[in-house]
Amino acid sequence: MHTFFPLIALALASLSLVQGKSLILTHAHKAAVKHSAGLARDLRVAFGGILATQPSSSSNQNFYCVGSDGEGVTMPPSGNSSSSPTVKGNATSTGMAAPSSTSVASSSWKVADSYSGQTFFNGWGFFTAADPTDGNVQYVSQSTAQSAGLIEINSDGNAVMRVETTPQVQTNRQSVRITTQATFNGGLVVMDAVHMPTGCGTWPAFWTNGPNWPAGGEIDIIEGVNNYTNNQATIHTNPGCILPSTTSASLNMSGTLVASTDCSASQTGNQGCGIRSNSSNSFGSGFNGIGGGVYAMLWDNSGIKVYFFPRGSIPSDISAGAPQPQNWPAPMADWPSTDCNPYQYFNTHSAIFDTTLCGDWASAVWTGTGVPGQDVSCAQQTGFSTCSAFVQASGGSFSEACKFRILSMFYPTSLTVTTDWEVSSVVIYQNTS
Numbered sequence: 001m002h003t004f005f006p007l008i009a010l011a012l013a014s015l016s017l018v019q020g021k022s023l024i025l026t027h028a029h030k031a032a033v034k035h036s037a038g039l040a041r042d043l044r045v046a047f048g049g050i051l052a053t054q055p056s057s058s059s060n061q062n063f064y065c066v067g068s069d070g071e072g073v074t075m076p077p078s079g080n081s082s083s084s085p086t087v088k089g090n091a092t093s094t095g096m097a098a099p100s101s102t103s104v105a106s107s108s109w110k111v112a113d114s115y116s117g118q119t120f121f122n123g124w125g126f127f128t129a130a131d132p133t134d135g136n137v138q139y140v141s142q143s144t145a146q147s148a149g150l151i152e153i154n155s156d157g158n159a160v161m162r163v164e165t166t167p168q169v170q171t172n173r174q175s176v177r178i179t180t181q182a183t184f185n186g187g188l189v190v191m192d193a194v195h196m197p198t199g200c201g202t203w204p205a206f207w208t209n210g211p212n213w214p215a216g217g218e219i220d221i222i223e224g225v226n227n228y229t230n231n232q233a234t235i236h237t238n239p240g241c242i243l244p245s246t247t248s249a250s251l252n253m254s255g256t257l258v259a260s261t262d263c264s265a266s267q268t269g270n271q272g273c274g275i276r277s278n279s280s281n282s283f284g285s286g287f288n289g290i291g292g293g294v295y296a297m298l299w300d301n302s303g304i305k306v307y308f309f310p311r312g313s314i315p316s317d318i319s320a321g322a323p324q325p326q327n328w329p330a331p332m333a334d335w336p337s338t339d340c341n342p343y344q345y346f347n348t349h350s351a352i353f354d355t356t357l358c359g360d361w362a363s364a365v366w367t368g369t370g371v372p373g374q375d376v377s378c379a380q381q382t383g384f385s386t387c388s389a390f391v392q393a394s395g396g397s398f399s400e401a402c403k404f405r406i407l408s409m410f411y412p413t414s415l416t417v418t419t420d421w422e423v424s425s426v427v428i429y430q431n432t433s
């Protein structure tokens with residue numbers, strides 16, 4: 001672990017990833033940033049990774065609309081994704097309903113803030129500043145997102161957030177980043193999604209963040225890039241917050257530490273304490289393939305934990321809106337309070353969704369392999385040598401509600417990039433016991 005910093009510097013220099021700009025130092029100075037926590041680990045893996053053979057190319061150009069059951073439905077060639085029929089899966093029929101106040105009698109956890117259904121977007125601020133992580137996105141206001149079709153409540157009652165699909169852009173695509181206006185100190189955040197962005201160039205996240213970064217702390221609940229299928233949860237803090245062990249067993253978690261045991265943003269090149277899920281259904285296409293699931297983040301006196309429950313394995317107490325975290329199986333990630341006081345290093349958090357494209361993490365690992373889900377690099381799959389070039393040129397491969405697959409002579413393989421978050425609910429509980 002002590003060799004990470006020089007390794008990153010070497011790797012960044014040799015790959016010319018940041019073009020003279022110091023990624024690490026730049027980000028340590030920005031407030032409310034979304035961080036490239038996985039970068040150090042990814043670079044290490046990329047250097048040891050194998051180069052897979054390039055998939056055979058196709059000379060045909062066809063368009064498919066892929067339902068969420070994964071079945072391809074052939075569509076007539078058309079560049080206009082917004083006019084194409086949507087194939088609806090039925091994954092949402094098992095989504096949990098927002099809890100009612102009458103159903104939580106058996107739990108000490110009471111709803112503080114709830115976002116679902118037609119009013120999902122009430123109570124969120126739309127971030128419109130430049131992307132702090134240097135992605136090829138321009139985050140837009142709620143009214144712009146609405147009129148551009150980037151947000152909606154769909155016919156299943158789920159909140160959808162997506163990225164602009166204009167075939168070609170010069171620099172950035174419009175995207176959405178939303179932050180709860182309500183804040184919390186400690187609590188239980190329960191988020192149910194049926195779909196998330198995935199594919200080359202994407203970098204989606206669901207996370208929580210405090211003021212005066214990193215003093216208020218950052219908790220990345222869901223994060224990853226490109227074709228990754230295993231979630232990485234990470235905390236970033238002021239100096240002094242430490243993981244007491246490197247082993248999953250002693251941390252009582254199912255995930256694996258992939259970054260530092262020192263969670264300080266400034267002392268480790270902002271790696272943070274990153275933990276990768278052992279479930280290939282926890283992120284990206286793996287997550288979408290099972291109709292998503294529920295993520296829960298518990299922040300209490302014992303520390304901070306992130307749980308993932310795949311669709312079909314969601315505890316009934318969660319579905320009933322009466323969470324009993326003490327009865328849940330081991331979390332995927334656990335940062336115990338033993339060497340990190342969760343009320344000293346974290347305060348006044350908001351929950352945040354965003355989708356950026358390329359940027360500091362997805363661009364940096366564009367040529368990388370070896371992370372679960374990324375057997376073949378995105379450079380190889382797309383035929384584009386940089387993430388930005390692909391994303392700027394390939395809006396036609398960016399789907400909306402329906403997932404497109406493009407087979408063309410221009411691309412070396414079929415490409416599917418799905419940019420939609422489809423969220424059933426976010427509920428933030430407080431313990432009243």
Ligand SMILES: *[C@@H]1O[C@H](CO)[C@@H](O)[C@H](O)[C@H]1NC(C)=O
Pocket residue numbers: 080081082083
């Ligand atoms: C795509 O189709 C929609 C609905 O028919 C239409 O409103 C829109 O103008 C079309 N966009 C393009 C780029 O052709």
Ligand SMILES: *[C@@H]1O[C@H](CO)[C@@H](O)[C@H](O)[C@H]1NC(C)=O
Pocket residue numbers: 088089090093
């Ligand atoms: C989804 O499942 C529900 C409950 O089984 C059923 O009533 C509904 O018709 C289904 N919807 C679709 C689109 O298949």
Ligand SMILES: *[C@@H]1O[C@H](CO)[C@@H](O)[C@H](O)[C@H]1NC(C)=O
Pocket residue numbers: 244250251252336
């Ligand atoms: C793991 O769980 C055991 C049993 O509940 C507990 O004794 C131990 O302190 C926990 N370890 C950490 C690091 O929280």
Ligand SMILES: *[C@@H]1O[C@H](CO)[C@@H](O)[C@H](O)[C@H]1NC(C)=O
Pocket residue numbers: 253254255278279280330
């Ligand atoms: C993940 O870890 C848990 C707990 O150690 C274990 O029960 C489960 O089988 C693991 N899953 C995979 C896919 O390795």
Ligand SMILES: *[C@@H]1O[C@H](CO)[C@@H](O)[C@H](O)[C@H]1NC(C)=O
Pocket residue numbers: 198199200201226227285373381414415416417
């Ligand atoms: C990886 O990403 C590419 C491009 O977005 C996509 O076409 C491909 O289907 C993805 N692979 C997997 C296994 O999801």
